[in-house]
Amino acid sequence: MSDRIRKVAIISIAVMDKDQIAAKVEDILQAHSLLIISKVSVPFKGRFLCTFAVIIEAEEEQIDNLSFLLSEIPLVRVETMLIDE
Secondary structure: OOOOEEEEEEEEEEEHHHHHHHHHHHHHHHOOHHHHHEEEEHHHHHOOOOOEEEEEEHHHHHHHHHHHHHHHOOOEEEEEEEOOO
16 A cells, blocks of 8 residues: 555536537546545436536546546546545
């Protein structure tokens, strides 16, 4: 086990084109599934918008990396909040 400090974070993701982009978000989240504690996705009927709320526990560098990967996808907005214990 690593001596590095693991933190809890909430990552909010808004996908502006759910038909084309949501699968890319899902792929990235699946690749980081060992860090994910919980994930909720909410598609908005009749709109192109889909939102995700992801709770993860990881080293701060891993949290930053995941947030960066998600934010690099066009038409995706990402906000990350670290939870101090």
